[in-house]
Amino acid sequence: MRVRQLILACISGLLLPLCFPKFDLGLLAWVALIPLHIALDSATRRRAFWIGCLTGTIGFTGIMVWVVTVMTTYGKVPLPVSSVILLLLTAYLGLYVGIYSWSVVWLREFLPRYGIFFSPCVWVSLELLRTYAFSGFPWSLLGYSQYRELEIIQVADHLGVYGVSFLIILVNLTLAEMLLWLMPFFRGFRPKKLPWELATITSLLMLLTYGYGESLLTGSALPTPKGVVTVGLVQPNIDQVMKWDSAYRDETMHRFDRLTGQFGETTDLIVWPEAATPFIFEREKDYQLQLMALADRAKAPILFGSPALRFYPDRRPYLLNSAYLLSADGTILGRYDKHHLVPFGEYIPLKSSLLFFLDKLVEGIGDFEAGPGGTTLSLTPKATIREDGTSVPSRPVKFGVAICYEVIFPDLVRQLAVNGAEFLVTITNDGWFGHSSAPAQHFSMVVFRSVENHLAFARSANTGITGAVDPYGRILHATGLYTEESVRVTIPVWQPRTFYSRYGDVFAYGCVVICALLCLISLLRPKEPVHGTTAITPV
Template sequence: MADHTGVYGISFLIVLVNVAFAELFMWIMPFFRGCHPVKLPWELLTTAATCMLLAWFYSSAVLSDSDRQNQKTFITVGVVQPNIDQAVKWDASFRDETMRTFDRLTAQLGTRADLVVWPEAATPFILEREKEYQLQLIAWAERAQAPILLGSPALRFYPDRRPYLLNSAYLLGTDGMVLGRYDKHHLVPFGEYIPLKSSLLFFLDKLVEGIGDFESGPGPTTLSFSPKSWNTERSSGSRPVKFGVAICYEVIFPDLVRQFAANGAEFLVTITNDGWFGPSSAPAQHFAMVVFRAVENHLAFARAANTGISGFIDPFGQIIDTTPLFIEQASYAMIPTRQARTFYSYYGDVFAHACVIICALLCLFSYFRTKEPVMTAITPA
């Protein structure tokens, strides 16, 4: 169902069923008081039951579809979870130790992976300005025989030479070439930028250091590389595979993620740093959003998180593998690639927009409809 209506359709169905149960409960209550109940709300109950049955039959058909059972193309993705403490992540004295952690975990993947994924802001420095570390990364990509997707800030300048940052994901090839870069488009308010900074909230820039230095990227951009496993499987050679990258909380926005699919992505990656949340339920909730994005677009997901939860999800929402929170771990899995597009990938939140329009029309109808005259009692003089 989510591949047509998005997550808003699921929310609609949950609310509809709960309202139906509430109305049924209110209809039953008078029996216990010895009263005659009002009319059974059969229209609402029938609508809720019909929607539930349609959703169940459709999901069963999708999950049992032969196309799902016979996925033809797979790639092996490795994810690295370094578990770097937030207190030392940007401390220059811990920089070498952080990079040794990435080196060790990436080496554990061997040469099995077609793509190695590091978390958001993995490098505790600006990658483009550190030649020595660039050479290390190239050597590690060459050792893994696979490109490395890693998060790192990018420094740019306004026309007046004032600096600003981009929260970026670099795809570094085994030959040292940058195969592509995605710049985070949907920034975190009051974390990566200050809304209304130039007007209403101008004073926050002076009160809180480090906020408002980031700028948005141009939008959903797909990256591509040639998986080495396809070279051996296909006599005709390997073709590039396209994928999209959602950075941190971008993955909670359905319309943003579905644009990657609409632009031709064959699988999706999300990189994040959930260390800020600590031992709360937030990392699990954040990971649950990835499941929805996979189902909406029928595309597999690989997720690399600094402190967890990292893992893999198939195109139909089945969780392939996950890592525990707050441990160092490198893991890999084979995920399917798909070129099929869902209704939601093409058309987005049509269902949600339709609901808004219908609600607006109902409000207008109730406001402008002819009111019945109020009957007043006439008292004798």
């Protein structure tokens, strides 16, 4: 029995990475966890926990093998050490699957037949915990596997990505319960009672979800955008080895100049990637003049990434990972400072106390401090020309910026919508990931941020993937990796304010409340008395 359970757990673990990019077999997610749920049948709680940990560790190792590339290629960490670090990280993530598996067995014991209904709530609660615990790491939440299934993911405008994860777990659980009900037939035994309640609820929720998504994507009652902006996205494909080498500064700027020049004067906004300038913009007067001249030729503001140098009260320096909006006339229209930094990449947590002996896993120019977050910037698109040749002046448009890692945090991007953003921009440098699956996984999360808030997203990446997503998650353009490209996209601007934008992760927190109530009821419920046995003497 134990060997069978281990094999089933391993099968689910091996199937999970196939659900995400680069494999992109998203529909497989709806059945990938069936083997795990079958393995949990008749398992003890302790065994269920370890079975789940095994599934999670194998699955996350396959999903996140790119971590080794980051550490060995750019962090100069020896391969054996980086492999151990990867396994420690994936074992930590596997704990969440282990806790979920434990809860499945516990719910079966606590509320026979009906306790299993609450298992998806546990999964969602654990995903929410993973989003915030230890600064948060919500990479490849189960719902992200469906970023190409547009009809299914529209429900994220109410429930967030967690709602899609809920449905996937519910379907896996229902199919597993149906298989467990059928198995005795093949063995000649009388089957358990048909789990028709679970099957009915699952079918109803899936029909409602698909119907809602279909109505949004094909309905004629959709709100009309207030206008459009034309965005020029630059993918320079600068090698990480060259990026901060002062000898290549002029070559880097020449490449940006050439790629930006391909847009002519037809764009409302030009976007360069994260840390695009190989220098601190505010401290390099000569390069400032180059950038101003470039913006003047383009006749459009340029949003570009550059470190910003600041000082503590005691005059110690620190850096901000910033995005500047430079107008065509050379004025700085605004700046956004990255709020959620990458632990061990942009800073070392607890460096002043526990982890003083560590250095960053990727090479860069120093440690960063977090910005305030939630900042929106503003631009005025070019005037539109009517058919009669007269021009219509444009109104200012607000947009939000997320830098790299920030786009994987749903609530952080939601705050930009709350603050009035009419479209969204993310700039990133995925060159650290090499040719791994990470850039595609990173890009897939942008789709959900668009659907959750019904705001278009434009994305500029150093080495790819650069592209745009419309307010309903349709990918308008996506470049390849390690290509040098200029991409022009036209995206709608509006302020739809979805349920998710207004209220955030109420669904996920609702799942947490349900789990907390179940635990409380379990603690308060009186224990069943243990009856003694009386020996019967045969006559």
